[in-house]
Amino acid sequence: MKPAFFVVSLSLLAAITFDGPLVAQETKPVPKDSVRVFVAGCTKGMMFTAGPRLEDPPTSLEIKEGMHLRMNGPKNLMNEIKAHEGSMVGITGLMKKGQYLPGVAVGGGVRISPPSQGPGGITANVGGDQIYIDVEGWRPVTGNCPAR
Secondary structure (H helix, E strand, O other): OOHHHHHHHHHHHHHHHHHHHHHHOOOOOOOOOEEEEEEEEEEEOOEEEEOOOOOOOOOOOOOOOOOEEEEEOOHHHHHHHHOOOOEEEEEEEEEEOOOOOOOEEEEOOEEEOOOOOOHHHOOOOOOOOOOEEEEEEEEEEEEEOOOO
């Protein structure tokens, strides 16, 4: 083997090795009013139902088991997740801070919450109870989704 060919081969190998991981590690910055979360659970259409909390990776947001999230994301990513419907998956995405609290945010850190019970013992529904997650990625996780 000629030395010049060997040097060129090493240079090419180094360029390929160092170029790939740097691109893959780039993540979208998190806006100040949002938080990046990882949640394990099950999907049905565009709805995600949170399963038991996993500590891999840990998340600072309290997402309780059974909570429903409406998934938003690129069409090809949503199709990948939909193909695994019925299996446990973990999704990573961005959620607005405070949207999972009861009531409606009116700005400036002020939130208007409905009374715990309305007249006749009926719980009021303000309509602001849909929780959204902008999905950035997913992966399969161990566990089973409940049969429907």
